Amino acid sequence: MSIIAIPSLGNGGLNDQMSPRFGRCASFTFVEVENNEIKAVKTVPNPAANAMGGAGVQATQIIGNNGANAIIVGFLGPNASSGLNALNIQIFQAPNQAITIKEVLNLYLEGKLQTIATSNVASHYGMGGGGRGMGGGGRGMGRRNLP
Amino acid sequence: MNSKKSKIICITGGKGGTGKTLCAVNIAIMFKNEGKKVLLIDGDVENPNTYLLLNGKLENKKDVPFFKPKINEDKCSKCGLCAQNCLANALLHIKDAFPIPILTVCSGCQLCYKICPENAIEADSKTIGFIYSTKINGLSLFLGELMPSEARSAAIVEALLEKFEEILEAEPEKFDIIILDTAPGAHCDVELLIADADIVIPITEPTKFGKLDLIRIMELIKLLGKESRVIVNRSSLLGFREQFLKELEEENIKILGDIPLDSDIVESYCQGTPIMDSNSVFDREGAGYRAFNKIYENLKKWLEITK
Numbered sequence: 001m002s003i004i005a006i007p008s009l010g011n012g013g014l015n016d017q018m019s020p021r022f023g024r025c026a027s028f029t030f031v032e033v034e035n036n037e038i039k040a041v042k043t044v045p046n047p048a049a050n051a052m053g054g055a056g057v058q059a060t061q062i063i064g065n066n067g068a069n070a071i072i073v074g075f076l077g078p079n080a081s082s083g084l085n086a087l088n089i090q091i092f093q094a095p096n097q098a099i100t101i102k103e104v105l106n107l108y109l110e111g112k113l114q115t116i117a118t119s120n121v122a123s124h125y126g127m128g129g130g131g132r133g134m135g136g137g138g139r140g141m142g143r144r145n146l147p
Numbered sequence: 148m149n150s151k152k153s154k155i156i157c158i159t160g161g162k163g164g165t166g167k168t169l170c171a172v173n174i175a176i177m178f179k180n181e182g183k184k185v186l187l188i189d190g191d192v193e194n195p196n197t198y199l200l201l202n203g204k205l206e207n208k209k210d211v212p213f214f215k216p217k218i219n220e221d222k223c224s225k226c227g228l229c230a231q232n233c234l235a236n237a238l239l240h241i242k243d244a245f246p247i248p249i250l251t252v253c254s255g256c257q258l259c260y261k262i263c264p265e266n267a268i269e270a271d272s273k274t275i276g277f278i279y280s281t282k283i284n285g286l287s288l289f290l291g292e293l294m295p296s297e298a299r300s301a302a303i304v305e306a307l308l309e310k311f312e313e314i315l316e317a318e319p320e321k322f323d324i325i326i327l328d329t330a331p332g333a334h335c336d337v338e339l340l341i342a343d344a345d346i347v348i349p350i351t352e353p354t355k356f357g358k359l360d361l362i363r364i365m366e367l368i369k370l371l372g373k374e375s376r377v378i379v380n381r382s383s384l385l386g387f388r389e390q391f392l393k394e395l396e397e398e399n400i401k402i403l404g405d406i407p408l409d410s411d412i413v414e415s416y417c418q419g420t421p422i423m424d425s426n427s428v429f430d431r432e433g434a435g436y437r438a439f440n441k442i443y444e445n446l447k448k449w450l451e452i453t454k
Binding site: 053056082 | 230233234235236237238239240241242244247249251252
């Protein structure tokens with residue numbers, strides 16, 4: 001059994017859109033997976049969405065406290081990545097496009113997502129605005145682990 | 148800072164590249180030429196380069212430590228109080244696990260260290276930069292340097308000011324004139340230095356950027372309740388001098404003087420021999436040399452009335 005966390009744009013759930021931002025996403029969807037099948041889905045609002053600073057660390061705390069073993073991310077900052085690494089949570093890179101939680105989860109279950117070890121954007125990348133992200137500039141996304 | 152014997156003059160300016168360091172170094176040298184005991188403090192800790200303009204070397208390097216929380220796992224009860232109260236969110240705490248400090252976020256406030264009920268957080272430290280103290284041609288220089296990739300530059304400025312205050316306490320008459328050279332911008336590094344000054348000299352240039360950034364720094368100076376007079380550097384740039392001076396007057400900004408474009412200044416800058424050095428070979432009648440002299444005279448008159 002493993003629990004996969006996915007940053008979500010709205011209230012979370014399989015039909016919600018995935019959020020390209022990690023620390024400042026609106027909520028997290030936690031999906032319990034066993035034998036490559038979805039067993040349970042839970043959503044948790046992200047209290048760090050409007051944090052002054054350290055949103056990545058606070059969001060990592062939510063991920064850890066909900067027992068996640070892995071997370072799928074769009075953009076990931078350096079503080080969040082140190083936190084996730086310290087907790088030994090596997091980080092998977094989502095494709096650079098608008099995508100639903102269900103779709104990205106299927107890619108994960110099919111083994112089509114690659115793991116990343118470090119951040120792919122600088123601190124505070126996801127602050128302000130909100131629209132910036134997947135399908136837009138796509139700086140660095142999905143490119144980092146190409147051989 | 149209450150030593151009324153010495154005068155503290157802060158050179159700042161909002162915009163980068165306006166000539167803050169050039170003015171700070173040459174003003175310091177003009178006081179030194181008159182036999183004053185001068186201390187120059189380079190508080191532009193991300194790009195400290197006064198020593199280059201003075202053609203000197205940095206000496207007496209000292210580490211600047213910065214607080215870093217260290218969890219003593221033998222004492223920690225995993226209660227999470229530290230993480231709940233950390234305003235910077237620099238402690239990652241998962242239930243039933245030891246908190247993990249994320250140092251890139253830590254502001255060094257030490258709250259966790261003070262509130263831990265088990266005294267399980269130890270005050271460790273890491274080096275984030277250095278301060279140097281040296282003497283170049285009779286001019287005392289303190290300089291701060293932040294290590295690349297470190298963010299807490301104000302801690303280096305604070306270390307410089309602490310060292311300075313220690314010296315003033317031990318020997319109040321060691322220096323007659325203290326010149327503070329700030330970083331560009333209107334952030335806390337700059338604010339710390341302006342707050343310590345008796346008078347403030349913002350350096351600007353006759354461009355739109357120059358004016359915009361000058362108005363920002365003037366707001367900060369006003370907030371800190373300091374008197375200021377501006378030097379307009381490169382004032383002959385494209386013939387905008389009169390218009391620019393008039394614009395500053397309309398903003399009720401007082402002028403200390405202006406420095407025209409001058410090849411001697413450029414040469415002195417490139418060679419690291421300050422134009423106002425008593426041994427420099429530059430033309431005493433040149434436009435740049437005369438401009439600095441006039442600024443110095445105006446500055447002395449201003450210091451008289453602020454006594």
